[in-house]
Structures are given as structure tokens and as C-alpha cells.
Amino acid sequence: MSAGSTRDTRCTIAARAARELKDGDVVNLGAGIPMLVANYVPDGRDVVIQAENGIVRCGPVSAPGTEEPDRRNAGNLPVELLPGGCYVDSATSFGMIRGGHIDATMIGTLQVDGDGDIANWQMPGRKIGMGGAMDLVAGARRVYVLTEHCAKDGSPKLVERCTLPLTGAGECDVLITERALFRRSPERGFVLEEVARGYALDDIRSATGMRYEVAEDVRLEAYGPAK
Amino acid sequence: MPANKMIPLDEAVARVESGMTLAMGGFLGQGSPLTLIRSLRDGDVEDLTIYANDAGFGDAGIVELIRAGKVRTLYCCHAGYTPAVNEAVERGLVELVWTPQGNLIEMLRCGGAGLGGFLTPTGVGTSVAEGKEHVTVDGKVYFWERAVRVDVALVQAHAGDTLGNLCHRGTARNYNPIVASCADYVIAEVEHVCCPGELDPEKIQTCGVFVDAVVRTTGDNASRHAA
Numbered sequence: 001m002s003a004g005s006t007r008d009t010r011c012t013i014a015a016r017a018a019r020e021l022k023d024g025d026v027v028n029l030g031a032g033i034p035m036l037v038a039n040y041v042p043d044g045r046d047v048v049i050q051a052e053n054g055i056v057r058c059g060p061v062s063a064p065g066t067e068e069p070d071r072r073n074a075g076n077l078p079v080e081l082l083p084g085g086c087y088v089d090s091a092t093s094f095g096m097i098r099g100g101h102i103d104a105t106m107i108g109t110l111q112v113d114g115d116g117d118i119a120n121w122q123m124p125g126r127k128i129g130m131g132g133a134m135d136l137v138a139g140a141r142r143v144y145v146l147t148e149h150c151a152k153d154g155s156p157k158l159v160e161r162c163t164l165p166l167t168g169a170g171e172c173d174v175l176i177t178e179r180a181l182f183r184r185s186p187e188r189g190f191v192l193e194e195v196a197r198g199y200a201l202d203d204i205r206s207a208t209g210m211r212y213e214v215a216e217d218v219r220l221e222a223y224g225p226a227k
Numbered sequence: 228m229p230a231n232k233m234i235p236l237d238e239a240v241a242r243v244e245s246g247m248t249l250a251m252g253g254f255l256g257q258g259s260p261l262t263l264i265r266s267l268r269d270g271d272v273e274d275l276t277i278y279a280n281d282a283g284f285g286d287a288g289i290v291e292l293i294r295a296g297k298v299r300t301l302y303c304c305h306a307g308y309t310p311a312v313n314e315a316v317e318r319g320l321v322e323l324v325w326t327p328q329g330n331l332i333e334m335l336r337c338g339g340a341g342l343g344g345f346l347t348p349t350g351v352g353t354s355v356a357e358g359k360e361h362v363t364v365d366g367k368v369y370f371w372e373r374a375v376r377v378d379v380a381l382v383q384a385h386a387g388d389t390l391g392n393l394c395h396r397g398t399a400r401n402y403n404p405i406v407a408s409c410a411d412y413v414i415a416e417v418e419h420v421c422c423p424g425e426l427d428p429e430k431i432q433t434c435g436v437f438v439d440a441v442v443r444t445t446g447d448n449a450s451r452h453a454a
Contacts, residue, residue, distance in 0.1 A: 070397030094329030135329030169352025
């Protein structure tokens with residue numbers, strides 16, 4: 001099984017993550033894999049997407065020819081505004097984020113460790129910035145980290161200790177990769193609850209640097225690429 | 228007879244002096260005051276400190292001031308869409324001070340609202356909180372972040388009247404109304420200028436009380452950047 005990012009792995013992660021969203025949830029989806037989650041929200045669930053640049057009930061990317069120059073998401077893509085949506089200024093947007101009005105945020109990462117520390121904003125030699133990620137992990141009620149299990153070079157992204165600058169300390173609640181789903185509690189730390197099709201418990205162990213426990217009722221073949 | 232704040236572009240921009248601290252509206256080009264930025268780019272001032280969400284998008288925005296060697300320090304949360312900024316940092320042309328998006332906007336909001344600072348949970352346990360005073364309230368840890376008041380603010384609006392009342396469009400609202408509140412001198416560039424009474428008062432998002440000068444958006448500087 002090749003490491004790193006493929007369309008399949010990204011969609012597997014996004015589809016599993018979408019099942020975590022409840023009817024009525026207000027969610028913020030970060031760049032990359034999290035943005036794909038919107039494509040997999042189960043029918044009949046009203047999930048409100050907030051983009052931190054000040055758009056609530058943010059819809060899909062606009063079709064060519066229908067773009068509005070001043071209707072964009074936090075990645076600067078022209079988007080639709082769904083019925084009932086609105087715009088807010090940035091102070092209001094981040095008040096919403098810190099004030100507990102965002103049920104879930106889903107973000108990508110470079111590293112995550114067993115304490116729930118997240119490092120996703122600064123690679124050596126590349127100046128990107130944290131954007132709104134520090135506010136989102138500190139403020140959202142549930143913080144999901146969605147990431148390929150390993151980096152492109154095959155090294156674990158789920159590490160014993162984050163070595164890159166932190167986005168948040170102890171903020172990750174749920175960690176979803178194309179191979180496994182871990183949920184973190186104050187008592188036990190990360191607990192492996194689900195293993196994806198094509199992987200065994202030993203595969204997860206050998207590709208995971210962070211400490212975790214295995215749930216008594218861990219589910220094997222719990223999810224995977226669409227067949 | 229109410230004051231007419233409409234003045235020529237060069238007269239407005241002449242209020243900016245070398246060594247000053249500025250704040251600018253705009254989010255990856257959404258709502259960026261490009262007429263004002265380009266006027267500064269082509270002028271003589273230098274050694275500026277700027278507070279803004281980002282450095283722009285592609286080759287447009289604050290990145291133009293950085294490439295022209297006019298910016299000493301940029302407080303921002305993102306520079307991932309302006310590769311030229313990375314080069315400028317490596318060459319020592321500009322210093323970036325990473326500031327989480329929600330903290331950044333709140334620093335400006337507090338500065339404009341007469342507050343000295345605020346307690347934020349965003350960034351606790353990360354580099355942005357290092358050396359800052361921490362306070363525990365009801366069991367939750369925060370740190371003190373300072374308010375920011377600047378010499379000059381540059382903002383953008385889709386429509387505005389000669390009293391400085393402004394209507395922002397779509398997500399271009401995000402930084403502009405807050406940035407308009409935090410400066411000793413505020414210049415608004417407006418795409419469509421009208422007379423007092425012509426704007427629907429229910430739709431004015433930035434009150435003219437905050438604005439000192441109004442200039443017209445000129446040339447190809449309107450908010451309609453391609454993605």
C-alpha cells in the first residue's frame with residue numbers, strides 16, 4: 001500500500017469524517033481534505049458550513065461564469081451562498097469561533113501527537129502562516145484532524161511528540177486517517193476505535209508513532225474506499 | 228452643511244509618512260484597498276509597519292509594497308498565496324510577525340473601541356503566547372493580548388457617500404469595518420461614491436464617523452480579482 005496522498009485516500013478520509021456531522025451542526029472545514037467533507041454529508045442532514053472569512057451557509061464552489069467577485073471562501077475560491085446564509089465581519093466570525101458557536105472544525109495537519117497537540121502551520125523554510133487554525137482548534141467544540149496516516153516519504157505524521165511549531169496544545173479530539181480512526185479522552189488519551197479495510201491492527205501499530213490504546217470493541221474493516 | 232470627505236487620492240495618501248504604522252482591510256484580495264496600496268507603492272514613504280490579514284493574493288496587494296521595499300514589519304496570519312513574500316523574508320527585506328487571525332482582528336477591534344487588550348484562549352501552549360501574561364478564569368487558561376491602534380488605516384468599500392458611510396459587499400466586509408475603527412486617520416477607497424442620504428441607512432456597515440477621507444477606486448483596482 002503506497003503512502004501519501006491519492007484521490008482515493010483523501011476521499012476515504014473525507015467520507016468517514018462526514019459521518020461524524022450531526023443534523024444542525026455548524027462546522028468549519030479547513031483547506032485540503034476537510035474541504036472534501038462537504039461532498040459526503042449524508043442526505044437529509046442540515047450541516048451549516050462557516051468559512052472564517054465571514055460567510056455562513058457557505059455553498060459549493062461557483063460554476064464557471066457564475067462567480068461573484070466578493071463572494072469567496074477562506075481559500076479565496078468563489079463560492080455559492082446557500083439560502084439562509086449571510087456574511088459577517090471578521091470580529092464576529094472569530095467571536096463565533098471562540099464563543100462556542102462552532103460545533104466542529106475539521107483541519108489537516110503536518111503532525112499530531114498522543115497528547116492531542118497539533119502542528120499544522122509551519123514547515124521548515126516555508127512561510128504560510130496559521131490563518132484561523134489556532135482560533136479554530138482553541139474555540140470549536142469538537143476538533144477533528146483529518147490527515148493521511150503517513151507523510152509522502154512514508155514517515156509517520158502521528159508522532160510521539162510534535163517537533164514542528166504547535167497550532168494548539170491538547171486540542172485534537174478525533175483523528176481520522178485513511179487507515180484508522182482514533183478518539184481522545186482525558187482519561188485514556190487516543191483510543192483506536194476503527195480500522196479501515198485492508199489494514200490490520202499490526203499495520204496501524206507499525207505506521208503510528210504516537211501512543212494510543214486499542215478499544216476493547218475496536219471495529220475492523222470499518223470504512224474504506226468506495227467499492 | 229455636512230463636511231465633504233471626498234479628497235484627491237494624492238492628498239489622502241500624503242497623510243502616510245515613513246515609519247508609520249498602518250492597518251489595511253482585505254482578505255486574500257477580497258476587499259483590498261488596491262488604489263491606496265498602489266499609490267503608496269509608487270510614492271516615497273518607506274519603513275512601514277502594517278497590520279493586515281495577509282500579504283495579498285498572487286502579485287496583488289501588500290506584497291506589492293513588500294517588493295518595493297516599503298515594509299519593515301507585517302503582522303499577519305497568512306502569506307501562503309504570495310510566494311514573493313517568502314523570497315523577501317529570506318532576503319531580509321521584511322519581517323513577518325505571525326498573529327492568529329482571530330487575535331489579529333480582535334487587537335484591531337479593541338484598539339478602535341478604546342480597550343487596552345483582551346484575554347484570549349487562542350494560541351495558549353504555542354509560540355504566539357510565549358512571554359505573555361497568562362490568566363486563569365473559571366478554570367480556563369487565557370493570555371493577555373494587547374490592543375492595536377495605528378496611525379493610518381486603509382479600507383475599501385463597494386459603495387460609500389461623501390460623509391464616509393460605507394457599504395461593503397459580500398465577504399469584502401470581513402476586515403474593513405473593524406480596520407476603519409482603529410486608526411487616527413482613516414482613508415476609504417470606494418468604487419461607487421454617492422451623496423449623503425442615497426445609501427440605505429440599514430445597509431451602512433461602516434459609519435462615516437470612523438472615516439476621515441474618501442477617495443474613488445481608480446483604474447483596474449476594483450474588487451474583482453480572479454481566483
